[in-house]
Amino acid sequence: MDFLNEEIDLATLPRAENINFNPAAPQYYHILRIGWLISSIVLVMVLVAVFVFIPFLQSTLWITVAASCIIVITVIHFISTKKSYQNLGFAIREHDITCRSGWFVTRIRTTPFNRIQHSNVMVGPLERRYGLATLVLYTAGSDDADLHVRGLRQEEAYRLKDWITEKVLHEQ
Amino acid sequence: MNSESGRDWTLARRQPMAGLAVIIGSALVRIVRLLWPILLIMLFRRDEERSHTLELIASVVPLVILIGSILLYLNFSFFIQHEHLLIRKGIFIRKEISIPFSRIHAVHIEQNFIQRLVNVVRVKIETAGSDKAEAVFDALRIDEAEDLKGILLQSSGKQAQEASDAELPIIHKLTFAELLKIGISANHLQAFTIILAFAISLVQNLEEVFGDRVVRYVQQSYYSFAYSLQLVAGLVIALLSVSILVSMVRVILLYSNFQLSNTPSGLKVRSGLINTRENLIPPSRIQFVAYSATFLGRKTGLHFFRFHAAEPDERRRARRQRIPVTNAAAYLPRLLGFYQDEISAQAHSSHRMHWSYATRKLVVQGLPLTLIFMSVFYINFGSPSLFLLLILPYIFFSSLAYASRYRVLIHPDAVQVVSGVWGRKVQILQWHKIQEVELSQSFFQRRSGIANIVLKTAGGNITVPYIQVQLCWKMLNYSSYRIIDSGKKWM
Numbered sequence: 077m078d079f080l081n082e083e084i085d086l087a088t089l090p091r092a093e094n095i096n097f098n099p100a101a102p103q104y105y106h107i108l109r110i111g112w113l114i115s116s117i118v119l120v121m122v123l124v125a126v127f128v129f130i131p132f133l134q135s136t137l138w139i140t141v142a143a144s145c146i147i148v149i150t151v152i153h154f155i156s157t158k159k160s161y162q163n164l165g166f167a168i169r170e171h172d173i174t175c176r177s178g179w180f181v182t183r184i185r186t187t188p189f190n191r192i193q194h195s196n197v198m199v200g201p202l203e204r205r206y207g208l209a210t211l212v213l214y215t216a217g218s219d220d221a222d223l224h225v226r227g228l229r230q231e232e233a234y235r236l237k238d239w240i241t242e243k244v245l246h247e248q
Numbered sequence: 249m250n251s252e253s254g255r256d257w258t259l260a261r262r263q264p265m266a267g268l269a270v271i272i273g274s275a276l277v278r279i280v281r282l283l284w285p286i287l288l289i290m291l292f293r294r295d296e297e298r299s300h301t302l303e304l305i306a307s308v309v310p311l312v313i314l315i316g317s318i319l320l321y322l323n324f325s326f327f328i329q330h331e332h333l334l335i336r337k338g339i340f341i342r343k344e345i346s347i348p349f350s351r352i353h354a355v356h357i358e359q360n361f362i363q364r365l366v367n368v369v370r371v372k373i374e375t376a377g378s379d380k381a382e383a384v385f386d387a388l389r390i391d392e393a394e395d396l397k398g399i400l401l402q403s404s405g406k407q408a409q410e411a412s413d414a415e416l417p418i419i420h421k422l423t424f425a426e427l428l429k430i431g432i433s434a435n436h437l438q439a440f441t442i443i444l445a446f447a448i449s450l451v452q453n454l455e456e457v458f459g460d461r462v463v464r465y466v467q468q469s470y471y472s473f474a475y476s477l478q479l480v481a482g483l484v485i486a487l488l489s490v491s492i493l494v495s496m497v498r499v500i501l502l503y504s505n506f507q508l509s510n511t512p513s514g515l516k517v518r519s520g521l522i523n524t525r526e527n528l529i530p531p532s533r534i535q536f537v538a539y540s541a542t543f544l545g546r547k548t549g550l551h552f553f554r555f556h557a558a559e560p561d562e563r564r565r566a567r568r569q570r571i572p573v574t575n576a577a578a579y580l581p582r583l584l585g586f587y588q589d590e591i592s593a594q595a596h597s598s599h600r601m602h603w604s605y606a607t608r609k610l611v612v613q614g615l616p617l618t619l620i621f622m623s624v625f626y627i628n629f630g631s632p633s634l635f636l637l638l639i640l641p642y643i644f645f646s647s648l649a650y651a652s653r654y655r656v657l658i659h660p661d662a663v664q665v666v667s668g669v670w671g672r673k674v675q676i677l678q679w680h681k682i683q684e685v686e687l688s689q690s691f692f693q694r695r696s697g698i699a700n701i702v703l704k705t706a707g708g709n710i711t712v713p714y715i716q717v718q719l720c721w722k723m724l725n726y727s728s729y730r731i732i733d734s735g736k737k738w739m
Contacts, residue, residue: 217683
């Protein structure tokens with residue numbers, strides 16, 4: 077025990093590193109893949125435009141270099157999409173909610189219920205198609221301190237929102 | 249409702265006549281700000297380019313602005329009714345704003361140059377809700393303003409009997425020598441960027457007015473004497489000396505008449521030579537505190553202190569006043585006393601940053617920067633640009649020094665982060681002020697067992713990069729425990 081043991085024994089603190097995360101809905105992987113597809117198409121289109129309008133680049137060498145770059149980027153992006161879907165999840169404990177996301181950079185964000193100001197369920201066009209929703213929990217922190225719980229089924233999102241609203245009232 | 253001074257605030261009233269002068273004055277400032285490029289052209293253009301559009305703009309726009317602001321003045325009235333402050337305003341669309349006393353957070357009194365001339369003040373009313381409900385009176389007489397402030401804060405049941413004898417100044421005016429000290433050790437780079445930004449906006453203004461003719465002219469003249477080394481050196485020296493001058497003037501404008509006092513409702517910071525700014529910081533709103541000193545500042549004992557108070561608006565957060573502390577030993581402990589004493593001495597443990605921070609800086613920042621600069625300089629100057637490769641070891645070793653001097657100090661009540669290579673920056677945060685904790689770990693960090701942690705508060709974030717992942721988890725677990733267990737409110 078190397079710190080803080082005067083007040084409490086750290087070993088007795090609930091450990092956030094051992095919690096089990098609820099995985100995102102499988103449909104959310106479709107949304108992520110569509111996102112991957114769109115961004116890949118945009119990337120290819122931009123590059124094609126560059127090659128059409130800059131004659132200097134119209135040689136086999138540059139085209140090969142660009143094509144292999146695109147292939148590498150899209151493959152890595154595809155893998156990271158899959159891995160970050162596997163990493164996506166949220167966990168609720170008695171007093172706080174924790175979200176995990178990302179693969180290349182994994183982020184774990186925790187906020188206690190008594191710091192949540194209000195909450196919101198957002199449904200984007202793609203999410204609507206797959207019956208999914210994102211639950212947004214707003215804290216008093218700066219703009220990036222709002223927690224987004226992605227990949228929830230819609231009814232689950234609304235249920236969770238109601239439950240958290242109730243919880244927030246209770247905790248304060 | 250009658251106040252002690254016998255004023256009847258229930259009657260609708262306008263701002264005093266002197267206010268009209270202020271409003272016209274600020275309208276004139278606005279006009280000049282808007283029209284100066286046009287006026288400049290009118291002065292310098294040749295005869296054959298005469299057209300009447302510019303004259304038309306130059307006469308109609310000021311007229312509209314002037315009449316508009318006079319009408320706004322005439323249509324602005326306010327009064328107090330049933331514990332509400334009511335304001336009626338608007339020319340075409342009449343608007344009535346009603347602010348319940350209970351929602352009023354703070355009342356700020358400010359005075360700028362024009363207002364000082366006619367002896368009135370600006371009163372800003374800050375409410376708990378959104379920024380929109382905030383009310384501003386551009387010109388009230390000082391006694392009126394104090395009176396109004398008393399009523400607004402008193403009735404809300406807040407501890408607002410701000411008797412002037414209760415104000416204990418902590419830091420009085422700064423002496424001229426101290427101002428010079430601040431000016432010299434100020435960040436000249438900042439002044440440099442301001443000048444650069446001003447120059448760019450000037451060029452853009454000219455471009456908008458003249459079209460691309462000016463741009464072409466500037467480019468031609470640029471090519472005709474560009475690349476002469478003396479010119480570049482001369483320009484840099486000139487810009488630097490202007491920067492130092494500007495930051496000197498800025499410091500004098502900002503920090504003359506500086507005063508920090510302790511009032512029953514919070515800390516009051518007042519400063520400014522021409523525009524007097526006054527801020528009230530209630531202790532409960534302070535989320536975390538920070539103080540910093542540059543290398544020169546450390547040698548001369550000059551520190552800047554900042555209370556990071558809860559502020560929903562990012563832009564206003566950036567404008568927060570810094571408190572210059574010329575005698576660190578005497579004042580820092582007193583300032584810290586309003587939030588949390590320095591924990592260096594009683595820290596339970598102290599933690600370092602991982603050295604791989606330096607390699608990351610080298611790869612992510614150093615390499616791309618050097619490559620870009622090198623390729624640009626190589627085209628123009630040839631092999632001497634290889635000297636730029638020295639940037640790489642510089643970045644590596646300075647980041648290494650940064651990492652090795654970085655400390656995270658943990659205490660049951662608070663966490664303290666100390667950083668800086670030449671200068672020193674200290675941030676102190678109480679655990680229960682945290683809103684959210686974010687732990688992040690990149691692909692490369694995962695292999696070395698390190699991670700970053702961001703402690704987010706309503707007054708801004710504190711980022712602690714490249715520390716042991718176990719420490720991150722401990723901080724996360726402990727902050728959750730403290731937030732819930734201490735039962736303390738963050739505001």
